[in-house]
Amino acid sequence: MRTSRTGRAGQYLALLAYLLFLAFPFLWLISTAFKPPRELGSLHPTWIPEDPTLANFRQAFDEQPLLQAAANSLIAALGAALIAVLLATPMAYVMARHRTRLARAATGWVVVSQAFPLVLVIIPLFLVLKNLRLINSMPGLIMVYVVWALPFALWMLVGYVRAVPPELEEAAAVDGAGRLRTLVSVTAPLLAPGIVATALFAFVTAWNEFFFALVLLKTPEKQTLPVVLTHFIGAEGVADLGPLAAAAFLATLPSLVVFAVIQRRITGGMLTGAVKS
Amino acid sequence: MRTRVLLPLVVLALLLTGCGGDDDGGPDGRVTLRFQSLAWQEESVEVNQELVKEWNASHPDVKVEYVQGSWDSVHDQLLTSFEGGEAPDIIHDASDDLADFAYGGYLADLTDLLPERLRSDIPQRSWDTATFGGGIYGVPFLQEPRVLIANAKWLKDAGVRIPTPERPWSWAEFREITDELSGDSKYGVAWPLKEPVSATLNLSLSAGGQLFHRDTDGKVTVRFEAADAVMPRTVHDQANTDRSASPTTLGSGGSDTLPGFFGGRYAMVPLGFSYRQQIVQQAPKGFDWQVLPAPAGADGLTQGVSPQTLSIAEDSSHKREAAEFIDFLLRPKNMVRLALGDWMLPTGTEALKDPALHTAENDWATGTSLAGHLRSAPAQSVRGYPEWKDKVATPAFQEYYSGAIGLAELRRRLEDDGNLVLARYQR
Numbered sequence: 001m002r003t004s005r006t007g008r009a010g011q012y013l014a015l016l017a018y019l020l021f022l023a024f025p026f027l028w029l030i031s032t033a034f035k036p037p038r039e040l041g042s043l044h045p046t047w048i049p050e051d052p053t054l055a056n057f058r059q060a061f062d063e064q065p066l067l068q069a070a071a072n073s074l075i076a077a078l079g080a081a082l083i084a085v086l087l088a089t090p091m092a093y094v095m096a097r098h099r100t101r102l103a104r105a106a107t108g109w110v111v112v113s114q115a116f117p118l119v120l121v122i123i124p125l126f127l128v129l130k131n132l133r134l135i136n137s138m139p140g141l142i143m144v145y146v147v148w149a150l151p152f153a154l155w156m157l158v159g160y161v162r163a164v165p166p167e168l169e170e171a172a173a174v175d176g177a178g179r180l181r182t183l184v185s186v187t188a189p190l191l192a193p194g195i196v197a198t199a200l201f202a203f204v205t206a207w208n209e210f211f212f213a214l215v216l217l218k219t220p221e222k223q224t225l226p227v228v229l230t231h232f233i234g235a236e237g238v239a240d241l242g243p244l245a246a247a248a249f250l251a252t253l254p255s256l257v258v259f260a261v262i263q264r265r266i267t268g269g270m271l272t273g274a275v276k277s
Numbered sequence: 278m279r280t281r282v283l284l285p286l287v288v289l290a291l292l293l294t295g296c297g298g299d300d301d302g303g304p305d306g307r308v309t310l311r312f313q314s315l316a317w318q319e320e321s322v323e324v325n326q327e328l329v330k331e332w333n334a335s336h337p338d339v340k341v342e343y344v345q346g347s348w349d350s351v352h353d354q355l356l357t358s359f360e361g362g363e364a365p366d367i368i369h370d371a372s373d374d375l376a377d378f379a380y381g382g383y384l385a386d387l388t389d390l391l392p393e394r395l396r397s398d399i400p401q402r403s404w405d406t407a408t409f410g411g412g413i414y415g416v417p418f419l420q421e422p423r424v425l426i427a428n429a430k431w432l433k434d435a436g437v438r439i440p441t442p443e444r445p446w447s448w449a450e451f452r453e454i455t456d457e458l459s460g461d462s463k464y465g466v467a468w469p470l471k472e473p474v475s476a477t478l479n480l481s482l483s484a485g486g487q488l489f490h491r492d493t494d495g496k497v498t499v500r501f502e503a504a505d506a507v508m509p510r511t512v513h514d515q516a517n518t519d520r521s522a523s524p525t526t527l528g529s530g531g532s533d534t535l536p537g538f539f540g541g542r543y544a545m546v547p548l549g550f551s552y553r554q555q556i557v558q559q560a561p562k563g564f565d566w567q568v569l570p571a572p573a574g575a576d577g578l579t580q581g582v583s584p585q586t587l588s589i590a591e592d593s594s595h596k597r598e599a600a601e602f603i604d605f606l607l608r609p610k611n612m613v614r615l616a617l618g619d620w621m622l623p624t625g626t627e628a629l630k631d632p633a634l635h636t637a638e639n640d641w642a643t644g645t646s647l648a649g650h651l652r653s654a655p656a657q658s659v660r661g662y663p664e665w666k667d668k669v670a671t672p673a674f675q676e677y678y679s680g681a682i683g684l685a686e687l688r689r690r691l692e693d694d695g696n697l698v699l700a701r702y703q704r
Contacts, residue, residue, distance in 0.1 A: 037555075037558035037559045038558075038559055038560070038561060038562075040559055041535050041536055041539050041555075041558075041559025041560065041561075042536055042539070042540070042561075043536040043537060043539060043540025043542065044540070045536075059319060062319070063319055063322055064345070126357070126361065130361060135361055135363060136363065214350055214353065214354055215353070215354070215357045218358065218363045219344070220343075220344050220345050227347075227350075230347040230349040230350055231317055231345055231346075231347050232317065233317065233347060233348060233349040234317045234318065234348050235315075235348045235371065235585075236348075236472065236530070236531070236549070237349070237471075237530055238530070238531065238532055238552075238555070239532070240317065240318065240319075241532075
């Protein structure tokens with residue numbers, strides 16, 4: 001069905017408004033990061049800083065170990081994403097392809113696990129990690145992030161595996177491909193966008209996570225970015241707004257870059273399915 | 278503190294499982310202490326780190342590690358640290374956050390650990406803020422009065438009497454003057470009352486308000502009497518009757534009022550003394566501001582404060598050394614450096630004499646002259662106070678200030694609903 005020109009203009013307008021709505025906090029963050037203190041206290045704030053400055057960035061780096069914290073966040077997020085995907089992919093394949101009673105029960109359990117509040121999870125986790133001497137350690141934190149991300153990652157991947165027609169695997173088998181060859185040469189390439197999307201989800205979840213990192217990491221050199229960002233907030237919620245915005249802007253960049261690089265692959269990969277043209 | 282309500286559950290579970298702590302002794306006979314500081318402003322962080330460096334240079338056998346904490350999450354972080362046996366040896370916090378930790382046995386009683394020099398340097402009224410059940414669980418070292426930050430030119434042009442610590446405004450006079458300053462979409466005052474309970478209780482001490490009354494068997498009850506109503510009624514009438522207080526800032530934090538203050542919308546904003554730093558940084562060039570004492574009542578300029586404190590973890594294996602470090606950190610000269618870094622007042626009587634705190638620059642002298650009027654914030658040692666504050670008092674005061682309920686209903690809620698809450702903690 002063809003959309004009229006006015007209808008299409010309306011659609012684009014609505015899309016633009018939605019984009020602006022989504023982008024507003026981020027644009028304001030960027031604007032704040034480059035404003036000197038006097039402009040932050042202005043009754044009529046401007047979008048574009050009148051007297052842009054990098055002083056907030058300098059102060060943020062001088063006051064807090066942002067690079068160290070970013071490195072810690074990166075290790076935790078990459079570790080969590082990698083392990084979560086490595087664990088979730090074979091599990092998802094089995095759950096999608098073998099619809100046994102056990103697989104259905106496992107799927108149900110995955111859904112139920114999403115309903116657990118954080119505070120219920122942290123108690124056993126804290127105790128387990130303490131007994132394993134993994135408090136205040138990066139492997140401990142990564143383990144927690146994997147556990148935290150795994151159910152949803154699994155849920156996502158099951159959907160992606162189901163979208164790959166089993167007939168393709170059967171066709172490969174008919175052509176003489178073994179189980180492993182089928183998985184590597186037929187299923188894996190089709191599943192790649194799903195795996196990337198899942199890894200991205202696990203990465204961003206771990207990158208932004210605050211509470212576990214706050215509770216489990218004790219020494220400053222191990223703290224992650226979200227925890228370090230709170231150091232710009234003082235008593236009674238008074239914030240050092242300029243440096244906080246500068247640091248928060250830098251903390252957002254890796255997620256944006258990862259999204260920007262991978263996004264085209266995700267959509268591209270999804271479109272290149274085994275659909276007859 | 279977003280998880281504050283949930284964290285007690287964590288602690289309860291950890292207690293039930295008998296989760297103990299490890300010894301944090303230093304290697305090779307050399308003692309290592311961890312000092313968690315909540316300093317967050319550039320100057321303040323710098324001073325704290327310098328002092329740690331100076332200590333380490335002069336005490337090779339007792340090394341202090343500086344650990345950066347955050348005001349935003351300190352309560353939750355300390356709770357889990359205590360239970361996990363990972364708490365820092367020396368803990369920076371505020372006196373109104375110590376009650377749970379002190380009663381829970383997480384903090385060391387400092388009564389016999391602190392040297393006489395420090396004990397006698399800090400006045401008893403300050404020690405009272407960190408004394409729980411007869412023990413001292415923190416050394417109060419920095420505090421700030423709530424003051425009126427005023428647009429000096431506006432007040433001068435209006436020709437109103439400028440109050441001084443010797444001759445402050447009464448609450449009635451304050452109301453009259455804000456009325457006189459208002460009009461044409463401008464307000465005499467902008468009350469930032471996002472957290473209305475502590476501001477109200479602390480300022481009500483000036484009128485003799487106590488609100489919490491302890492009977493002979495130690496039980497505490499809430500009684501909202503005439504003196505307790507003086508400050509709240511002034512704010513209510515300014516916002517709802519005279520229209521001399523901005524109704525929009527009643528739900529705002531202190532920083533949120535500054536753009537309107539700089540933009541000439543409000544003549545005065547009641548803020549903590551340390552807000553001067555933000556004002557110096559953010560005020561437009563040539564903006565003329567000054568610090569005025571908060572209004573006085575039957576008890577003069579008295580107001581409640583919850584000073585910043587230094588405590589020692591009960592689990593620390595090196596309490597004596599930790600106390601020596603605290604004593605070093607709070608020597609008069611060092612206390613002055615800490616105070617200047619945080620734009621606050623020191624509690625120590627020697628430090629308060631320092632000329633740097635008596636200058637006219639940024640009105641340090643006005644604030645320093647108020648130090649003698651600061652008392653322990655009401656209710657900070659009352660068990661059940663946090664729940665009373667969150668569930669009863671905060672919504673009640675917010676509704677009263679916005680004009681949604683009257684004084685009788687405010688009294689009913691604070692007393693009837695409030696005493697039900699407190700009773701649960703005092704069985």
